[in-house]
Amino acid sequence: MLTDDSTASRYGPIFIGVVLNIALYGIMVTQTYLYFHVYKRDRTWMKLLVFLLFICDTVNCCFDVAFLYMPLINNFGDNDAISRASWGERASDAFIAALVQFFFAWRVKVLTSNIFTVCVICFCSFAQLCGGLGTSIAVVRVPEFVHFQKFQVIVIIWLAFSAVADTIITAALVWHLRKNKTGMALTDTVVNKIIRLTVQTGLITALCAIIDLILFLVFPTGLHLIFNLPLSKLYTNCLMSSLNSRAGWQYSESSQAMSQNVERSEPVRSVPRVRNVNMLKSDSRRQGPQEIYIDVESHEMVDVVDMKGSSFPGGDGYVPDQKVAPMTHSRASDSPPPHVV
Template sequence: MGSPPTPRRCMSRYRSRKPDSLTLCSRLGPYYFGVILNTFLYGILVIQALYYYQNYKNDKIWLRVFVMYLFLVESLNTALCVAMIYQPLVQQYNTDLPVSRFPTLLPSQPFLEAAIFVPVHFFYAWRILVIMGNFLAPILICTASLTSLIGAAWTSIIVSEVGGYASKPKIDHTALVWSCSAAAADIIITTSLIWSLQLKKTGVRRTDDLINRIVRNSIQTGGLTVTFTVLDVALFVALPNSTLSFVFDFAIPKLYSNSLISTFNGRLPVRSEAVNLGSTGPVNANNMLFLETHQHDGASTSIVFNHSCYPEDGDILALRTIQEEDSNSSTAVDGLSDVSGVKDAPREPITP
């Protein structure tokens, strides 16, 4: 009988061989920076959620529960990201496991990301249906989102089965279905919102200027999520043996939640913006979700920022601009309309 293995022999067997620093950095570096970006955006999300619950206490219960759901899932996502990167950097230090095996918690990421972006996609699809009155874009968004959900769930299963980077090609097809479908949904959402705003133009200069500014801001905010999803797909396809796509992939769920909750938090700023068309300050782009237009008799047009689906009292802010009929005509802006029990605010004429 041979002698039992000594601790030193067991340790050498576990360590096998030490990976070179270049391979280790290229493999774990994207994980590390992706987790840092995820954690940074989580800090912004905490502030956004706190602001929401402090300032929108009269919102419908389902919306407050929705925000809490996003916050809790995002908290779990960030916690698992930190635990995931802890394993290769600390627990598996000085072994070849970080460059040969996936982190144990990596399969949780596709599933949790889907648990975040699918509800957000469905919310935007519903609001686009309300704004445009057309089912085509919402159906396309929901279809792409559900397809992405299936791809994400299947990716989680395959990642847990293959376990290592040597078998990564087995993941490519399902991961592409997941990422490409999510990117398609984001692109449809952004283009639909911008297109719907273009259709709301009335020909009134000051009203159209407001809409143009919202469109510009929508490209900046909605375009950020689209950019990250497209870069995630592009890097995954162009560099199949690299983990560089994780830099963007880990940040994407936080962009979804931050973008949507900032939409809810932007309802108060748009009131002051609508009441004072002459201002040049920024407009929260996501308030386009509440935009409606109404034509009146004569030359008057209303741009309505509709919040009735959120506050309990059905608050609707109507911005009415009267076109000039001659060089001596004036422009006035109405305050809050008396809708669903909301009293009209005192009105004062605003001079251009």
């Protein structure tokens, strides 16, 4: 017969995991709406992938709520129901993780064209999918929480290969992006944003899978379910965050600041002249003090508004560039012209 302490120690982590799962599902709903509203020109298969992930996340939430509702509400007081686990969460978690990892494997293939790395990622993803399905089958055959340690191997395969796949994806994308920096501030700022997003999204799922595995091996009370239940939502939110952040990659911080300054500025009708000053000096072979001549060229910048409705490129009031201070000589007309420094 189960004691109150064992029930609390088991369903406490389950309750926390379900709450985190539902919260992340709400974020997933918002991310999905933004994706279909903003990226209407994406490829059809990509839209179908996002829609499929949304359906899988919804089904996963239903499994998690049923996992908590059935033993505590419908079968309240039934010790056998409280001591048994559900298999649906594991299968859906592994399937969602595989879809997301295959998508990132495709992205690695497009960016790096490294077939070996893509094959390794696909192998690890397929292995974790098999491990997740095997864990579900094991839970069906051995549903009691106290006997979960009997199938440690299949759980290790599931979570370890999932963490390895996420780590390889992150490392491959970061290495390729850092290798292809252009040295230009505008493009490098965008690349740095993509690198930070890749590291954040990839390491979140990898660390969560590793912590889940460690807690499963160390604490047989079910503490690992805090990280196991919301794991699928972390995968889908990481993917949707990567897709929805593409709109901000084309703008850097400097370009945004420049556009803000332009929006705040008022139209200017007259612009100060840009002057080009050439310093000249007289021939050093002649006696007497050296003389300096200044040649000033004037270039007038006319507002674009002034040029509308005029056949002449500069508008009605446009005056071609001309010498405003022509060069003169203080000596007699027979003096030789000065030479440019």
